[in-house]
Each structure stands twice: as C-alpha cells, then as structure tokens.
Amino acid sequence: MCESCEGVDLNDPEQRGGGVSRRALLVGTGLGLGLGVLGVGLPAAQAATAKNGKWCNPALGYFPNGGHFGAPRGGVSHAGQDVTNSTGTGVYAAAAGTVIRRQWGGGLTGRTGNGIVLSHGSGLYTYYGHLNAYRVSLNQKVAAGQRIGDMGATGNVTGPHLHFETHNGSLGRVVNPVTFMSGRGVDLGGGWPALDSGASGQRVRAIQHLLNQRGYGLEVDGWLGPTSTNAVKRFQSASGLVADGQVGPKTWPKLVYSLQRGAGGNHVKGLQTALNKRSAGLLVDGDFGSVTNTAVRNFQSTNRLTVDGVAGPITWRALVG
Numbered sequence: 001m002c003e004s005c006e007g008v009d010l011n012d013p014e015q016r017g018g019g020v021s022r023r024a025l026l027v028g029t030g031l032g033l034g035l036g037v038l039g040v041g042l043p044a045a046q047a048a049t050a051k052n053g054k055w056c057n058p059a060l061g062y063f064p065n066g067g068h069f070g071a072p073r074g075g076v077s078h079a080g081q082d083v084t085n086s087t088g089t090g091v092y093a094a095a096a097g098t099v100i101r102r103q104w105g106g107g108l109t110g111r112t113g114n115g116i117v118l119s120h121g122s123g124l125y126t127y128y129g130h131l132n133a134y135r136v137s138l139n140q141k142v143a144a145g146q147r148i149g150d151m152g153a154t155g156n157v158t159g160p161h162l163h164f165e166t167h168n169g170s171l172g173r174v175v176n177p178v179t180f181m182s183g184r185g186v187d188l189g190g191g192w193p194a195l196d197s198g199a200s201g202q203r204v205r206a207i208q209h210l211l212n213q214r215g216y217g218l219e220v221d222g223w224l225g226p227t228s229t230n231a232v233k234r235f236q237s238a239s240g241l242v243a244d245g246q247v248g249p250k251t252w253p254k255l256v257y258s259l260q261r262g263a264g265g266n267h268v269k270g271l272q273t274a275l276n277k278r279s280a281g282l283l284v285d286g287d288f289g290s291v292t293n294t295a296v297r298n299f300q301s302t303n304r305l306t307v308d309g310v311a312g313p314i315t316w317r318a319l320v321g
Contacts, residue, residue, distance in 0.1 A: 054144060079110070
C-alpha cells in the first residue's frame with residue numbers, strides 16, 4: 001500500500017490542478033449521492049453510453065485496507081486506488097491513449113516510484129504508479145488493454161501494488177477511480193465488465209464470436225449495434241436472464257465457454273480475440289493449439305492465476321474485465 005507518496009492536498013490547486021472541492025472528495029469516497037452509478041463527470045443522460053467498451057481493468061488484484069481514494073495520508077488525501085498483487089503482475093492501459101509521462105512519480109506532485117501517465121483525450125488522464133518495469137516508451141500510442149508495465153514496489157510503499165489514478169478535466173484534477181471506472185462499465189475489484197448497446201472494440205468481437213458458436217450468424221465487426229444487441233437479447237431470454245441487451249456480470253458467465261487445448265470453433269476465436277486485447281498477438285483461427293495454449297498460460301502466470309492452460313470463468317473474467 002502507498003504510504004505518503006500519493007498523499008496530496010485535494011484542496012490545493014497546485015497539487016490537484018483545480019476544481020476538486022472537499023465536497024467533491026466526499027462524494028467520490030461514497031458519501032455523496034448517485035455518482036457511483038452514473039460515473040464521475042457524466043450527466044444522467046450519458047450514463048448508459050459511457051459503458052461503451054472503451055475502458056478496461058488496468059490490473060488484477062485486491063483492494064488493500066486504507067488504499068482507497070481519499071484515505072488520510074498525514075494530513076492530506078490518497079489520490080488514487082491501490083490494487084495489490086505480487087511484483088511482475090501485468091499492468092494494462094485502462095483506455096486507448098498516448099504515453100505523455102514516463103518518469104519518477106509521473107512528474108506529479110507528491111507521487112513516488114516509476115510512473116506512467118496516459119492521455120486519453122477530452123481532458124481524461126490515467127496514472128499508473130510504483131511500477132517495477134516499463135513496457136512502453138514516451139510518446140507511444142497504446143490500445144485499451146495493452147500491457148504497459150509490471151506491478152512493483154518502487155517509491156514510498158509498504159509492498160507491491162499498482163497505484164491507479166483517474167484525472168477528469170485536466171491533469172491533476174483527480175476523481176475517485178472506482179466510481180469513474182464503474183460508470184464506464186469496469187469493476188476495478190476484478191469483476192465482469194458491463195457493455196451497453198452501441199459499444200465497440202475487441203470485447204464486442206469476442207461476444208460476437210461466442211454468440212456465433214451458438215449459431216447466431218453475426219458479422220464480427222466489433223460493434224454492438226442493433227443486430228448484435230438483438231442477438232444478445234435473444235440469448236439472454238433463452239438463458240433465463242432479463243433481456244436488456246447489456247452484456248454484464250449476469251450475462252458473461254453464461255456466454256463464455258470453458259476451453260482448453262484441442263478445442264476448436266468460434267468460441268476459441270472469441271478467446272483468442274480476448275487474449276489479443278491483452279497483447280497476445282494471436283492469429284484468430286479458432287484452433288486452441290500450442291500457440292494459444294502458451295498464450296493462455298502466459299496470461300494466467302502474468303496475472304497470478306492458476307496456470308493450467310484452461311480458459312475457465314476466472315481466466316475469462318480477467319481477460320475481458
């Protein structure tokens with residue numbers, strides 16, 4: 001867990017970049033109303049469309065005691081959310097963007113350790129702290145889910161973890177990462193994601209492949225448009241679920257297959273697509289052969305899962321989260 005390294009005065013515009021009041025901090029830490037559902041910075045009318053597949057989980061682990069946003073740090077406040085796992089655990093870009101800082105503390109006041117800042121456009125930034133290793137270069141463009149570093153314990157910490165921050169409006173304007181990501185369909189605690197109709201990207205392609213394994217005959221275009229949304233609703237209805245078209249925590253477990261070496265078909269294409277979102281670089285051919293087996297095992301090892309080569313629900317959840 002971070003000690004004093006990420007303790008910043010959220011009322012000091014020089015440390016936070018302006019715009020976050022004490023009241024906003026209290027809202028971000030769960031004492032306000034509604035933002036945990038809608039997501040920080042999102043009006044109610046836009047809440048659903050924010051779950052558009054553009055954001056994903058930056059690391060797998062658990063939340064340590066006292067590692068939450070706003071936790072006291074010697075008279076100042078913790079500016080992010082800690083996610084604890086062992087040194088070397090994979091750290092991934094939470095969204096597509098550009099590496100604008102790759103230096104000690106990310107060049108941000110009060111931070112320590114190897115850090116990366118990604119710019120995602122529209123005033124959105126993410127920070128990844130205490131890295132053991134960098135896997136991207138300064139000014140490099142990265143895709144959502146691309147591995148950008150390894151979890152570590154550099155700087156002022158009590159043990160290895162990722163210190164993850166979200167900045168909304170300008171660099172330095174920190175907001176609660178848990179509610180920010182939740183509003184975009186991502187569970188930082190490691191749960192299944194939620195994708196609304198209209199979402200796009202690799203996870204949507206994986207969904208389409210999985211539905212095609214069941215005979216839906218979809219074009220795999222990475223867009224959860226009307227045709228794919230209708231297929232999701234039909235699948236949900238057939239599975240005894242509410243047919244709302246959202247692929248979320250209740251739909252994913254019924255949608256995925258438990259797969260291992262020797263399997264073949266569209267469901268394997270879905271798995272290969274999900275692995276590619278996490279930098280596997282596989283040919284999507286539907287053959288769970290030696291190359292895909294190695295990719296599954298490498299992903300499991302990198303994220304401290306049981307390394308058995310079986311893509312079951314736990315591995316799937318980590319892949320698509």
